[in-house]
Amino acid sequence: MTARGRYAKGIAKREEILQVALDVVAEVGYRKASNREIAERVGLTQPGLMHYFSSREELYMEVLRAKDNRDLDRFLAPDLTFDGWLAVIAHNVSVPGLVRLFVEFSAEATIPGHPANEYFVEHYAGARRLLTDVIERAQASGDVGPTVDVPITVDIIIAVSDGLQMQWLLDSSVDMVERLTRLWNGVLLASHRPAA
Amino acid sequence: MTARGRYAKGIAKREEILQVALDVVAEVGYRKASNREIAERVGLTQPGLMHYFSSREELYMEVLRAKDNRDLDRFLAPDLTFDGWLAVIAHNVSVPGLVRLFVEFSAEATIPGHPANEYFVEHYAGARRLLTDVIERAQASGDVGPTVDVPITVDIIIAVSDGLQMQWLLDSSVDMVERLTRLWNGVLLASHRPAA
DNA sequence: GTCTATAAAAGGATAGAC
């Protein structure tokens, strides 16, 4: 069926665009990444690219949504523990374009009214829910004590994860997984040694 | 003396520009802040503005350098403890434009070759030195135990501080100082209860 | 120190043909 053929081709092209957009971001950064450059690399003109995405921001949100889903499926759903979270961070080291995109795009999108503002608000809400589950399960199993303040701990873990990405982008020798592991060990430690 | 008058006027105008640039960033974000908008608000044309700063990035680096120096003088130099660091964070809540500028500008500047890349590398190096001093002094006074890994702890505190700014920009109800205090309490706790 | 004028480039988006 040509209909199916066309459809499949469209899907494939879409995927190709998302991948190439990421390559460009890795090379020149999100701010300097232009639709024209991406279009040319996938053998399209800039208006040809716009056929797939209604706006620049829509394109990059799509890239990040795809990452969210992949990470959820590969690392988080099968193992709802802190190790799953660490696995995402460990994997991020192999996809610098995604890290760069997230850091730059999320920063600019903090301004109210930005096209991607809602996406990031929801992304963080999802991350909070996920880590809340992780800690509550760790409490249920006894690894983490009942005195640990879950929402606060969740915010701290997310903040460290984000902040380390910044440090890692500036200096790739920063070991994000190691530092996050230390933080988690601190949480575990506090659990078994109630404050005076 | 007209020479002194002119000079003083130039200095004052410079200061005014830095302040107005900050206002614009607070309103529309760093990415959307344009030299033209800033120029008009201070009663200059855009080329008139360029007389003071050789480039967009230079202007914003100047804004951040001024903040660095002010924070150092007001909060950090007089009290080289973690409370000084907390005082900076507490103060940041009253200058959202500066927080937004830092988060957006630093994110885009992580790309090698960016005009502000070196500035941020040095900024982070300075922050590390400062917090290293803070912790080592706390160790000397006995507040923090000798088993705490200083460089790692420093990186974690910086990461949390950065990450919380991100969360706070998206939702101003996030209490950065409270969460940082909890983190610090965890460090203190670990100090007095050696791992098994 | 500030302006006018202008460059020069790049950006995203749209209309309409094929």
Place this chain on the structure above:
DNA sequence: GTCTATCCTTTTATAGAC
């Protein structure tokens, strides 16, 4: 689904007058 053509906007930066 993709292109051509084009628009309109915006941006930073420079040259040279006053």
